[in-house]
Amino acid sequence: MTEVKKIVEKEVLMNGTQAVAYAAMYADVDVVAAYPIRPYTEVMDTISKLIADGELDAEFIVAEGEHGQFETVKHASLVGARTLVGSSGVGWLYAMEAIVVTATDRAPVVAIIGNRALDDPGAYGVEHNDALMVRDVGWLLAWVDTAQEAFDTTLIAYRVAEDQRVLLPVGISMDGGFLTHSEQIVRLPPKEIVKDFLPPYNRGKYLVHPDNPITVAPQVNEDWVMEIRRQHEEAMERARVVISEAYESFKKVFGRYPGSTGDIKMPENPFVEPFMIDDAEVVLIGMGTVSKPMKVAIKNMRKQGYKVGMLRIRWFRPFPTQDVIRYLSNARVVCVIDRDYSMGSPNRGGVVYHEIRSSLYDLDQRPKVLNFIGGLGGREITIQDVEKIIKIGYEHRDTPITKPVYWVGVRGDPW
Amino acid sequence: MAEKEIEEKVYKSIIKTIKDVPLEEYYTSGHRTCQGCESALVMRFLAKAAGPRTIVIGATGCMYVANTTYYTTSWVVPWVHTQLGGSGAAALGTAAALRALMRKGKIKQEPINVIAFCGDLGCADMGLSGVSNAMTYDYNLLIILYDNESSANTDIQETSMTPYGAQTSFSRPGKARRIMKRRWKKNVVPIIIAGHRNVKYAATMTPAYPLDAINKIRKALTIGGPTFIHSLDPCPKGWDYDPKFSHELGVLAVETGIWPLYEYVNGEIIYNEPTKSIVEGRMKRKPVKEYLEKQGRFSHFTEEDIEYVQRMVDEMYEEWEIPGVMPIKSINVKISDK
Ligand code: SF4
Numbered sequence: 001m002t003e004v005k006k007i008v009e010k011e012v013l014m015n016g017t018q019a020v021a022y023a024a025m026y027a028d029v030d031v032v033a034a035y036p037i038r039p040y041t042e043v044m045d046t047i048s049k050l051i052a053d054g055e056l057d058a059e060f061i062v063a064e065g066e067h068g069q070f071e072t073v074k075h076a077s078l079v080g081a082r083t084l085v086g087s088s089g090v091g092w093l094y095a096m097e098a099i100v101v102t103a104t105d106r107a108p109v110v111a112i113i114g115n116r117a118l119d120d121p122g123a124y125g126v127e128h129n130d131a132l133m134v135r136d137v138g139w140l141l142a143w144v145d146t147a148q149e150a151f152d153t154t155l156i157a158y159r160v161a162e163d164q165r166v167l168l169p170v171g172i173s174m175d176g177g178f179l180t181h182s183e184q185i186v187r188l189p190p191k192e193i194v195k196d197f198l199p200p201y202n203r204g205k206y207l208v209h210p211d212n213p214i215t216v217a218p219q220v221n222e223d224w225v226m227e228i229r230r231q232h233e234e235a236m237e238r239a240r241v242v243i244s245e246a247y248e249s250f251k252k253v254f255g256r257y258p259g260s261t262g263d264i265k266m267p268e269n270p271f272v273e274p275f276m277i278d279d280a281e282v283v284l285i286g287m288g289t290v291s292k293p294m295k296v297a298i299k300n301m302r303k304q305g306y307k308v309g310m311l312r313i314r315w316f317r318p319f320p321t322q323d324v325i326r327y328l329s330n331a332r333v334v335c336v337i338d339r340d341y342s343m344g345s346p347n348r349g350g351v352v353y354h355e356i357r358s359s360l361y362d363l364d365q366r367p368k369v370l371n372f373i374g375g376l377g378g379r380e381i382t383i384q385d386v387e388k389i390i391k392i393g394y395e396h397r398d399t400p401i402t403k404p405v406y407w408v409g410v411r412g413d414p415w
Numbered sequence: 416m417a418e419k420e421i422e423e424k425v426y427k428s429i430i431k432t433i434k435d436v437p438l439e440e441y442y443t444s445g446h447r448t449c450q451g452c453e454s455a456l457v458m459r460f461l462a463k464a465a466g467p468r469t470i471v472i473g474a475t476g477c478m479y480v481a482n483t484t485y486y487t488t489s490w491v492v493p494w495v496h497t498q499l500g501g502s503g504a505a506a507l508g509t510a511a512a513l514r515a516l517m518r519k520g521k522i523k524q525e526p527i528n529v530i531a532f533c534g535d536l537g538c539a540d541m542g543l544s545g546v547s548n549a550m551t552y553d554y555n556l557l558i559i560l561y562d563n564e565s566s567a568n569t570d571i572q573e574t575s576m577t578p579y580g581a582q583t584s585f586s587r588p589g590k591a592r593r594i595m596k597r598r599w600k601k602n603v604v605p606i607i608i609a610g611h612r613n614v615k616y617a618a619t620m621t622p623a624y625p626l627d628a629i630n631k632i633r634k635a636l637t638i639g640g641p642t643f644i645h646s647l648d649p650c651p652k653g654w655d656y657d658p659k660f661s662h663e664l665g666v667l668a669v670e671t672g673i674w675p676l677y678e679y680v681n682g683e684i685i686y687n688e689p690t691k692s693i694v695e696g697r698m699k700r701k702p703v704k705e706y707l708e709k710q711g712r713f714s715h716f717t718e719e720d721i722e723y724v725q726r727m728v729d730e731m732y733e734e735w736e737i738p739g740v741m742p743i744k745s746i747n748v749k750i751s752d753k
Contacts, residue, residue, distance in 0.1 A: 030515040031508065057519055059511035064548035068504030071497060071545070075472065075505040078495055080522065081512035097498050105496075200521070208493045208509075210468045210527060217496035218483035 007255035009187035009262075016179035019147040019186050020086075020112050020172070021046035023154030025056040026194045030081035033061045033072040037091035038124050039176040040114030047084065066091045070098035070109075077107035078208045078216060082158065082201045085109055088176060089116030092130045102169045103138035104232065105217050106206065108161030109169040110154065114180040115288070115339075117377040125378010126176040128287065128340040132351050138232045140170040140239055141317040143287040145259075145273070147184040149266075149314075150174055152250065152258040155198060159246045162201045165238045175339075177378055178289040187261050189254045197253040240318050243270050259314075271320035273312040274327055276302065280309030282393040283328055283367075285356060286337040287313045290381050294337070297386035308390050313352065324359040331367040334360075335393040337386075337408075339375045347371070347404045368401055374408025385409060421638060428637040429630050436629060437463060446489035448481040451658025453648040453665060454534075454561045456622035458482065458489075461530055461559060464632035467492060469528040470509055474537035475499040477568040478561060499537045502558060503545030506531035510554035528636050529556040535576035536566050539601050546643075550611035555639045557632070560603060563650035571653045575601045578673075579727070580720055581712040583653070588715040599727070605741050607643045608679045617643040618678035623665025624688050631678060638680070647674045655711025664709060672700040672728050675739030684740055694738050703728055
């Protein structure tokens with residue numbers, strides 16, 4: 001256990017997007033590229049005001065579209081600028097080509113994804129398929145749950161992304177509406193101590209500058225792609241260590257574990273948030289704000305004697321395989337709640353479901369895994385929904401799975 | 416900077432004769448462009464004109480694929496790839512970062528040139544909105560469209576910059592339709608100067624006039640702000656001619672009037688090289704036939720097609736209010752009855 005300093009933090013009421021903007025201001029970003037799309041946009045609205053008020057000294061580029069937005073920060077990052085960018089839903093997809101090369105060019109950009117359903121039909125509400133589109137291409141991906149976690153994770157993201165062992169972009173996902181637009185108390189540390197946590201961005205020998213005339217991203221063809229992909233993948237693996245170090249250092253510098261607000265103590269694990277899991281026979285898994293109805297339902301059901309707990313995924317890439325194995329190996333049934341889908345996939349399940357099932361495959365004693373697809377397009381996953389999920393999970397302790405995937409509350413398919 | 420000061424600086428930046436061109440090369444061996452590739456000359460000129468304190472950004476295209484094969488980069492200055500439609504945004508990001516880092520004291524304060532180049536697809540088609548956006552900001556950046564009139568790198572496909580009637584893999588003459596490409600070539604510099612009020616300098620060029628080309632690049636960088644140059648680059652592979660005629664075709668493009676050379680400086684058009692003599696009536700345009708018949712891509716043209724192109728070129732000089740530049744006829748100008 002590291003020693004914890006006493007730090008006086010300011011309590012401010014803000015929503016998830018504002019929390020990110022404040023963290024970027026604390027990180028002293030140099031270049032911000034904006035393009036509007038709900039629900040992430042308020043990050044940029046807030047940054048614009050912070051610059052106008054003289055709180056932040058940065059170039060603010062309004063791009064011609066999301067592709068240009070992401071190309072802008074990629075190139076700014078390669079010449080040594082700390083950058084902020086973000087998008088939602090189809091905007092994120094419009095930028096996809098630029099998003100992929102941001103990772104392959106090893107630009108430590110930090111992006112905020114206000115998760116939103118993909119068109120068509122139009123919906124502002126949350127769905128995780130937007131951010132999950134990049135799950136395979138070397139972005140570090142975090143899912144935050146509270147405005148506090150959004151603030152803290154943004155600072156951590158810069159530190160991890162810019163670490164020379166990593167040099168990869170970080171995407172921070174937050175549920176559209178449920179977090180982007182709901183106000184919560186956020187504790188802001190004194191700005192002066194941020195430098196003790198976040199060193200200046202230093203690209204070292206990869207800096208693009210006339211003093212260091214390198215050629216970036218030349219044509220390699222069949223000769224080198226294998227090696228470059230492998231290096232990229234190894235950086236992703238090294239990020240696990242760097243993330244752990246960053247969380248420890250955060251605690252040392254700011255006097256609390258990332259995500260904790262003082263009253264609410266976040267378990268000291270960067271990658272997952274376990275909740276009432278030690279003796280749980282049924283474990284619920286989810287990402288983002290679904291943890292709220294999950295926690296309430298778990299407490300309710302515990303009172304009725306159900307031994308149930310939760311594991312919230314905080315970092316999806318790198319995927320917390322070891323934590324998943326550690327926390328789930330004693331469970332009998334795992335219920336994965338996916339706010340996403342993977343059409344035509346094995347069992348017709350969601351993305352997180354497959355990741356969990358795959359993580360557990362090598363265990364001799366595997367828990368059963370059920371999948372609950374719900375909350376698409378911003379529909380609420382209610383406490384009652386979660387209680388029902390727990391009951392279904394409980395029923396499967398001793399009975400074999402006949403129906404692996406349920407759609408929570410979908411019309412026309414009673415569950 | 417005061418206008419006078421800029422004028423002085425521009426005057427100083429101009430190279431008077433070809434013998435005064437710096438010997439240093441910042442785009443050197445290591446590339447594998449085709450023999451007679453004029454776009455490669457554009458690269459050489461831009462690097463030479465800009466000098467060592469420069470960052471070059473290159474969009475996907477021939478000048479990416481052929482110039483930066485891993486381990487044999489031809490660039491002596493820092494060079495970064497951007498996606499096909501990314502040059503405007505990439506130039507913006509680079510220039511914005513340099514400004515922020517210098518202002519905040521994170522890097523040394525000094526002028527660093529930012530040049531992004533893109534081909535027809537990367538500039539005039541997919542990348543146009545990004546280039547346009549870059550032209551609305553006040554950063555110092557130069558975007559060069561190297562126009563070989565096709566998607567050459569993918570084996571010569573039609574783009575919006577391919578001239579009327581030219582054969583490409585997407586516009587092949589056939590039994591029922593002799594002319595597949597019936598669109599007229601996009602006129603990019605006028606789009607830039609008419610639509611972007613803070614652009615102080617834009618120009619057309621072709622490598623057949625090296626001093627004109629080098630000086631235009633230097634002027635753009637000296638005048639600063641967002642600037643734009645459109646270069647017509649004869650391409651032996653795409654235009655289907657013997658590589659030894661590259662220079663000649665560049666000259667013919669100008670002398671026939673198909674490719675007018677001009678620069679836009681602070682609201683005014685200045686004609687250069689033969690175009691100046693043509694517009695001022697001191698030189699007769701050569702027939703377009705001389706240019707068209709030397710290229711295999713027009714080998715299916717009949718006399719009628721050649722006449723049509725000739726008429727279209729004539730119109731540029733005889734009917735446009737700003738000859739060779741803007742396809743606009745003023746309501747105050749009486750156009751002779753035909
Ligand atoms: S195809 Fe044309 S533009 Fe491309 S390298 Fe060859 S000559 Fe140059």
